[in-house]
Amino acid sequence: MGWLILALMGAVTFLYGLSTHAALLCLLVKPLPVLALLGWLHDAPPSDYRRWISLGLIFSLVGDVLLAWPGDLFVFGLGTFLLAHLAYLKAYLSDCRRLALLPLVLALGVEAVLLGILVSNGLGPLLFPVIVYGTAVSAMLWRALARLGTAVPKRSALLAAAGALAFVFSDSVIGINRFVSPFHTAPYIIILSYWLGQWGIAASAFNKSERLKQFP
Secondary structure (H helix, E strand, C coil): CHHHHHHHHHHHHHHHHHHCCCHHHHHHHCCHHHHHHHHHHCCCCCCHHHHHHHHHHHHHHHHHHHHHCCCCCHHHHHHHHHHHHHHHHHHHHCCCCCCCHHHHHHHHHHHHHHHHHHHHCCCHHHHHHHHHHHHHHHHHHHHHHHCCCCCCCHHHHHHHHHHHHHHHHHHHHHHHHHHHCCCCCHHHHHHHHHHHHHHHHHHCCCCCCCCCCCCC
16 A cells, blocks of 8 residues: 555645646656556566566656756656666567567557657657657557467556557657647646556556555
C-alpha cells in the first residue's frame, strides 16, 4: 500500500504544480510515481525481464528530472528516454523473439505517420535525434505487440502492449505539442498517458499467477 500512496501523492502534487505553474514543485515530485513503480516492481518474480524493466524505469526517472529541469534539456531527456525504450525492448526480447510481421507493420506505420507530421513542420537540428528516438520507440512497440498470442502469459502480454501504446501516445502528444501546434491540455494528457504506460509496462513483469501487489 505504501508504494500506491507514494505514487498518488506524487501524481496529485505534480498535477497541482502543473496547474499553478510551480516549476520547482513539479521538479521535486515528478519522479515519485515512477520511483514508486520501481519499488513495487521488486515484488515481481526475479527474472531477466524484470531486471530490464527496472533499468528502463531508472532511465525514465532520470529523464523525468531532465525534462522538468529549468532550461531546455529536451535533447538530454530524449537521449535518456531512448535508453529506457531500449531497456524495455530488451525485456520484450528476453521472452519472445518471433518476427510478428503485423505488429512490425503497425509500428512502422505509426512511426512513419508521426515523423511525417513532425518533419513537415520542421525539426531543424533535432531532425536526426528525433528520427533515432522514433525508431527506438517503434521497435519497442513492435516487440511489445509481438508478445501477444504467444506462450508469454496473456496478462503480461496485454499489460505490456497497452503500456507501450500509452507510452507511444504520450510521446506523440509531446511531438505535436512541441513541434506542430501547442495546446493547453497537452501537459496533462502527456503526463497521465505516460504514467499509465509506465504502470502497464511495470505490471507486465508480474506473471499470470502473480497478484498485482499494492497497485490494483
